[in-house]
Amino acid sequence: MLSRVAENLYWLGRYLERADNVARLADVNVQATTEMTPAGGGHAWEAVIATLGATEAYEAALGERPNLNPVDFVIYSTAYSQSLRSTVAAARGIAREVREHISREVFEEINRLYLGTNRGGTDEASLRTFYSTVKRAVAAILGLFDNTVLMTEGREWFHCGLFLERAEMTSRIMDAKYFIILPVPEDVGGPRDRYQWMAVLRSASALEAYRKQDYGPVTGPRVADLLMFDADFPRSLVYCVGELHRHYDRATEHTPPVRSVYAAREITLLELDLRAADARNVIRSGLHQFFDEFQGRLGAIDNALRTHIFQALPEEPTR
């Protein structure tokens, strides 16, 4: 498969997954914080922006437009490249470019999502409609992708992007707890703490899974257990990195080791480290630090894919 196309499919998977997660994150956090602190709408958006790692970009944008509404920034901005709308536009741009590698159904669904993401209202009701449109559309796209796209290399690259992005977003959503409010020691285990962990579970669509897996009353270590280490839960870090590993191996089945070995090493080590970790220890030594390192390692995988596979310099042909 063409290297450029492989890279595009990988990014298509990433952008679609990111769009879904941004919608999910914005939806739940704003609801949760509004409920707990009636005057705290703005604060909730700050937390969302921090979770997405966009604080600096937001402050820069505020410098230019002091009245900039955080909703406009995170959701509708066309100037900010990571906004929900920009993410959908990027996914659609790629889908158009690699259209011959996805099915007509998948392209049309992505195109429809893109055509529907014009700027809407910033009130709660319009936003919720908007989020649910995005979430449903992405779900439909992923379903169509699974059922209509050929079982070839490109499909594996798409999934590599998707699971890498999902791992990153799950870690960011958990990290959001850190941004919502720095835990004061007396508060841990209290009603406020518990409520916030439930919001984290809902952001990751994990509340029902939490109940079904019988984790008991909601506490930080248990939520971390599910979202990080439960291999049965399809958004957990362990699951996502495992899937990334599996799809990467399939994608590079015929790739010479001189190209494939770098990302393979990063992915394997990350998976082993995750399997060897323990939720309680991680929390004791600091969740935020853990996620920082985790996201750094995902960045290293991304970098290895780009340098050694997608944009590798051509070697002599074998004839």
Next chain:
Amino acid sequence: MDLFSGYRIRSGRDEMFTPDLTVRPPYRDFLERVQDWDAATFIQRQETADLDTLNSGITFTVYSDDAGTERIFPFSLIPRIIAPDEWNRIERGLVQRVTALNRFLVDIYGAQDCVSDGVIPPELVFDHPAYRLKMAGFCPPLGVYAHIAGIDLIRDSEGIFRVLEDNLRTPSGVSYVLENRRTMLNTVPDLFPEGRVEPVDGYPERLLEMMVSVRPADVTPEETRAVILTPGAANSAYFEHSFLARQMGVELVEGRDLVVHDEHVYLRATTGLEPVHVIYRRVDDDYLDPLVFLPDSMLGVAGLVNAYRAGNVTIVNAVGTGVADDKTTYRYVPDLIRYYLGEEAIIPNVETYIGWREDDLAFMLENLGDLVLKPAEGSGGYGIVVGPQASADTLATARERLRREPRKWIAQPLQEFSTIPTFDGERFEPRRADLRPFVITGESSWVLPGGLTRVAANAESYIVNSSQGGGSKDTWVLREQPEP
């Protein structure tokens, strides 16, 4: 006929109705099916069709358009319908013309007999900016230069089809032919006379067969790797490039995806380099190879032309076809047909004056107000001055330009051409339409039944290019009706 009551033919011939508003035979069946519809039904179907077009991303990019660079190509539900005998003649005429043009191209890069025999002035060929000296002495596989030709036709007031323009470089539009048919079958299946409309979806297979047939000599058909070379997603015809790649199941590549080693072309895959044998390029000659043509081109592949000359890769259409589809050369095509084939042109030209000839130039300067002035180079309907509709200022400017650079211009009488009813949102009005059939040439020539019917943006306009707001229609070639 409720739907068409109030329809008025303005000038020229109408494809659907005679001047006394009797329906013409090819449209009879269609009109019977559509005439019970009221305007609301029609509007609703049109909306469904537009939504279908938008959702499937059938868009093109308009350069120099600030807001939103993608537009849908306006599509009209009333088809152009061509009778079997009419089509038969067009088909023969197109094959004749493309055969002569290919012979001409082989000749001017080879023996140059047409020049020694005085059929065409040498300056017109060898001074032409699209004449590629680099290709002199090279004959591509099967002697085919113009593998894919799009010949623009119009029908004049007498009902005679004429060639308006030859397109032999990278003619586009065929994806719209296939997509228009799909949209019609999706939205108005009840308007089709069952089993009587020639299908169009054979095109991609024919195209692929042709590409395999012109492969380099030492490659077997099974191992032949064909690709489409696109300038990239920002190109106005990107939809078509991607569409054809999908329909043929071949890779769509950009210049940066290809590399040349030892005069062989490879594509850069995740697994390493893979050989490429036939390239259907949708990149102009000038951008094809920075070592030979424009050195700062980012769209091409360094070393491609040498690999081509070495016979290790075939480029479709060949390098250097631009001499033959030029508007100046056009004037000589009937002579070329006579010279190479010993036949008269089946489809006549439109009367044409070229600034290059002194007698023509004098006539052009004198009669500019009655003529349509066109740049000899270029496409897309840019720079055209329609004399009878132009202001005095525009005419003065045009005359000045013509005097300064006479060789850059050609002129034709304002050609009245046929109209087809088109819905303008409220009622039907006649819109001028041309027809671009597509001819594929490998071992022999094949004509896609029908072609792209393009319609002008409003009732007054004579320009049908999509870049100027024109739209398109499905084109139906009817089959012979079986004996009852």
